[in-house]
Amino acid sequence: MAEYNMHILVCGGTGCMASQSELIQTNFKNKLNEYGLADEIQVILTGCFGFCEKGPIVKILPDNTFYTRVTPEDVPEIVDEHIIKGRKLERLLYLNPETNERIGDSKGMDFYKKQIRIALRNCGFINPENIEEYIARHGYSALGTCLSEKSPAEVIRMVKDSGLRGRGGGGFPTGLKWELTRKSFSDQKYVVCNADEGDPGAFMDRSILEGDPHSVLEAMAICGFCIGADKGLVYIRAEYPLAIERLKIAIGQAREYGLLGNDILGTGFNFDIEIRYGAGAFVCGEETALIHSMEGQRGEPTVKPPFPAEKGYNGKPTNVNNVETFANIPVIINKGAEWFASIGTEKSKGTKVFALAGNINNVGLIEVPMGITLREIIYDIGGGIKDGREFKAVQTGGPSGGCLTKSFLDTPIDYDNLVAAGSMMGSGGMIVLDDSSCMVAIAKFYLEFTLEESCGKCTPCRIGNKRLYEILEKITDGKGELEDLNRLRMLSNVIKDTSLCGLGQTSPNPVLSTLDNFYDEYLAHVNSSTCPAGQCKALVNYTIDADKCTGCTLCFRNCPVGAISGEKRGLHYIVQSLCIKCGVCFEKCKFDAVLIA
C-alpha cells in the first residue's frame, strides 16, 4: 500500500460540486502527475465541510491548511507554492473579518470553534466512496460490537440512556421508538431511513449521505439487530442524485465486505438495505405518508395510531428514523451513552446539525451542541448579519416552525425551549432575517410552501391554509382590515387543532409566531397601509430625492419599464403609474437618491 505523505481534501458536497470542485480535483491530479508526485500526494473528494459560504473548500493535510473559494484556476499555484515550495497561499486562506488576519487552520475560525461534529464527524474528512476510510475511522465496529457482544435490549438501553431524540423534527426519543418496534410481534419488520428532507433551505441529511453514507447504513443495521428486522429501506428524494450515487456505492461496498447481507460478521444476523425513491413531496417526510409512498400508494398520511411501530410498511412493524438520527448511533455505541448524554441540555442530548442560511455572513452547515444560544450561532459561528444590517429574527423549523426575535437570542437551543418560544427544532433549517425582511411576507412565503406541499387530504390543511394565505395576500396587498388579524389567528388555531398530520398541525406556526412577535408590523400593513421593511410592493412607492439626484441617468438606463424620466445632469423623476416597483433604480443609484416610502 502506497504511503502518501500529503492528502489534499477537496469538498465534494453538492454545493461545492456546483462550483466545479470536481474539476479542482482533476486539476490537482493532473498537476501532481506532471510533477511526478501522484504517488506521494493523494487527492480525495470528500463530503461537505460545512463552510459553504466559502466553498469550494480545499484542505491540505498534514499541513492543516484550509483554502477557501478555490477555483480550478487556482490549482497550479497551490501546487507550485504550497506543495512544492511549502509556502501557504495567503490569498486563499480564510480572512478573519474581525482581525483582518488570514487563518490557515480551520479550528482557528469562529465558524468552527463552537462546533462539535458527531453526525458530521466524517464529512469533509474521508472519501465517502471508500469503505476502508470509514472502517479506518472505527466504522462498523459499533455494529460488530453490538452483534458480537451485546443483546438487542442492551443496545436499546444504550440508545435510550444516551437521550438521543429524533432529528427529523418531532424529537421523539429514538430508543423508545426502537423498543416499541421491538415489542411488536411479527414475522417481518423493517428499518426505514427517512431521507426525504424537504424544508426550504435544509440540506443536513443530504450532506450526511453525501459525506458519510456508511454511518447511516451501519446504524440501520444496528437498528435492525435491535428491533428484529432483516430489511432496511432508505427513502430518498430523487432530487438528490449525488447522495443516491454515494449511497449506492456504499451499499455495494458494504455488501462486498460482508457488512450487509447474510450472516454478518459470522453472527448469523442478516440485514440488507434497498433504496426507494420519492418524488420530493414534503408531506412524505411524515412517516405514514412516507410508508404509503414506498408501498406505491399516494403519499398521504393516515391517522395514527396505528403507529408504524405496530403497522407500517406492508402492514408490518416499521421503525422510521431520519438520516441525522441514524448518523449519531455508531458514535453512541462506540463512545458510550454517558459520553453522548454529557453533551447538550437536560432533555435534549448531543448535537444538532443546522443549515444556516439567510442574511448572514457565514452560510453553511453547522453542528452544534444542544444548549448553544442563537447569539452564538448567529454572531460567532455565522459571523453576524450581512452588510452590517440589523438582526431581526431567525426562522427555525422550516414551514412548521416560527420566527424567534432578539429577545430569544440568549435562549439555549433545544427541543423544548424552541417549542416554548413558539417555534420548533424541525429538521434543522435556520434562516436568519435582517431588518429588510417583512415578517408578513415571510409568513406568506412559508405558507405558500405548505400550500404547494399539502397532500390535500384533510379539510383544514387543504382549504384552511389556502384561506390563510389569501388573508396574508390581502394584507400584503394593502387591502387588509383589522378583523383579518383576528381571522388569521382564529383560523390558524383551528388548523392546528384539527389537521390530520404534522404538516397541517404546524403549518400556521409561521403565521402565529410572526403575529405574536411582530404584531406591530401587521398593524402597520392594515392600519396605515405601510410595509415597515419596504418589501410589500403594493405598499411602497419609489421616489427620487431632488437634493441627491445628480442626473447621472443610471436609474433611467436600468429601469425595465421606462418609468423614469429626466434630462442628463438634470433632476430625474419616477412616473408612478408606470413603475412596477422592481427596485432596480434603488439598487443602481450610487447617490442614495432613490427613496422607498
Add this chain to the structure above:
Amino acid sequence: MEMVNLIIDHKPVVVRKGSTVLEAASGIGIDIPTLCYMKLDDMNIENKPGGCRVCVVEVKGRRNLAPACCTEASEGMEISTHTIRVVNARRTVVELILSDHPAECLICAKSGNCDLQNMANHLGIRKIHYQGEHSVYREDTSPAIIREINKCIMCRRCETMCNDVQTIGVLSAVNRGFQAVVSPAFEMNLDHSVCTYCGQCVAVCPTGALTEVDETGAVIRALSDPSKTVIVQTAPAVRAALGEEFGMPAGTLVTGKMVAALRRLGFDYVFDTDFAADLTILEEGTELLNRLSAFMAGDQQVKLPILTSCCPAWVKFFEHHFPELKDIPSTARSPQQMFGSIAKTYFADKIGVKRENLVVVSIMPCLAKKYESSRPEFSVNGNPDVDFALSTRELAHLINLSNIDFKSLQNEDFDAPMGESTGAGVIFGTTGGVIEAAVRTAYEIFTGKQLPRLDFEELRGMDGLRKATIDFNGTPINIGIAHGLGNARKLLEEIQAGTSEFHAIEIMSCPGGCIGGGGQPYHHGDSEILKKRQRAIYSEDQNKTIRKSHENPYITKLYEEFLGAPLSEKSHHLLHTKYFDRS
C-alpha cells in the same frame, strides 16, 4: 372479549376493545356528526380516511382534537363532543368546505339529498367567514355518470367504492394541496377509463360531484310526441326502493303505485322487466343445461362455469380485465335488452307500430344500464332497442314533476303481454336471485321432476361471496355467487388459475345486487336499507302465484308465436350477444 371503559360527555361507556370513539358515543345516544365517514355494516365496506375533520372531539390530555371516526376508544379516555372548542372547530371546518364549494344548492341535482347541505344546516351555519378562490375543474360527462368535480369535497367515499370494493381503481386522489381532487388518472375522462359505470361512486357521493346523466327531459319529449308510442319497463329492484323517494319506509313494495304513476305519466304501455327476466332464465338456463350436459358427457371443449350476464357493469368489467374469459359468460342479453329487442320486433308488430315510432323507456336501479342501452350492438339501423334508461331517482323526479301524489295512488296492474312475470323474475333484483331463478327452472328441465321446494335459502344473504351445492336429483351442482366486483374478481382469478369448483356463478356488480344499484334512492351509508329492500323483493316473490320462469304463460306464448324455442336461431339473433376485448 376485551372491554374498555371510557367517559363521553360525562357519561361512562363500556365498549368492545377496538371500537372507535364514534361507535362508543353512538352506543349511548351521542350522535357525533360525520361527513366523509361511511360504513355499510355487515358488508365489509368502510370509508374512514379521517379527512373531513367534522367529527373531531376533545380528548382529555391530547394536544389536538381527535377524529371520532378513526380514533380507537381506549381505557380511561375522557371525551367531550360539544365543547366550544369542538363546536368552533367543527363549524370552521364545514365553513372551509363551503368556502370552496359552488353555492348552487338551489339548482343542484343533489339538493335535498346532499350530506354537505344537511351538515351545514345541522350545524346552523349562516355565514361563511372565510371566503376566497374556488378550485375549478373541468366537468366530465360520460354515457352514464357526470363528474362535476368542483363539488368534490375529498371525502374519498367514491374512491373506496371504486378501488377497495369494486377493485376498478379508476377514481383516486390527484394533485396536491388546494388543487387536490378525486379523478381518473391524468384527469382523463371517465369514458376513456376502465370505468364500468356501476355507479357505486354516485351512490355514495355526499354532494353533487357525481350524478347520473339526466334523461328525464328526453322522456318527457317522447311522451308528448303524438307520433310516438312510448312503452316502459321497470326493473325488479325499482319497486322495492321507489317508495323511499316519497318518504315511505325502506322496504315498502310499491309495484302497484309505480304502475299507476307510470300510466299517469302517459306511457302507452306499462310493462315489466321481470317478464324479460323470465325470458332470460329460459335462454340462460337452457345454455347452462346444454353446457352441463355436454360437460357430463365428457366434452372437453365445453366451458364451465357458466357466468350470468345480466349486469352491464360486470360485462364491461370482464371485457376490460378478463378478456380471455369472454367465452365463459352466458351469451344471453340482459333482461333490459331482451325486453327492448322483443318490444321492437314482436310487440311492435303486434300493435302495428313501426320500430322508429316505438319508444322503449326503462326504469332501472342502475346507471350502467344507460351505457348498456347505448352499446352499438343493441341497436338496429341506429335505432336502439332501449331508447332511454332512467334511474329510480329520475323516475321519482318525473313523478314529482307531473304533480302526482304518489302515496295516495291506487295500485294498478302491468299491461299484458310483457307485464306478466313470475316470482323468479322478481328476485333478479337481489344478489342470489338470478341464480335461484335459474335453478328453479334448470332443475325441473334437467331432472324432469317438480321441485320439492322453491325457496333456496342457501343462495340468499348479503355475504359478498357465497357458495352452495344444489342436488339436481343425484347430480350435485356447485353454485357461486358474488356481488361487488372485488368479490367477482376473486372468482374470476380462480377460474383463470383453473381452481374454480363451480358449475354456475352469478355476478352482480353492486353490493346487494340491483337493490343497491347506483341509480337507487340514496342509502346514505345505511346497509339496513339494502336489507329491507331485499326482504321486500323476496316477499313479492312469495306472493306470486307462479314462481318459476318456465311456467310464465306469456313466455310460453312468446316462444310459440315468435321465437320457437330457447336458443333457436331467432333467439340467437334477438336475445343473445357477444363480448369484446377492451383491455
Add this chain to the structure above:
Amino acid sequence: MNKIKTLADLKKLQSEVQSKIKLREKGDIPESLVQIKVSMATCGIASGAKETMTYLIEELDHQGIDALVTQTGCMGYCYAEPTIELTIPGKEPVVYGFVSRTKALEIIEKHIKLNELVDGIIPANYSSIDN
C-alpha cells in the same frame, strides 16, 4: 476483497487501513503531537532535506512515536540547511540547522524522547515560522 467474517477480521482490517488516514487525523490535531517542519525550499532540497524528511518519517513511525512531519518553505537559514523546526506539545518551537540523518536520530533520541536539547539550535526570535 474477501468478506469480513468476524469482528476480529474487522478489527484487523481496521488497523491495516488506519494508516491510510493517519496522516489526516494527525494533521487535524497538530497541537497535541510532536511537530517537525522540514524546510523544503530549493536550498533545503539541494542540501538533502528530502532525505532527512523521509528518514524522520520512517524512524518516528518505526519507533511508534506519534509525530507530524510536514514540509515548509524557506526559513531563511540557507547557510544551515537542512533545517527543521521542532515543536513539542506545550513548548516553544526550536529550530535546528544542518540536520543530517545522524543529527535527526540524535534529535529523536534526546530531544523528542528525553526532552534534552541537542547541539545545533539556531537562535530564533519568532514565535512561529508561519508568520
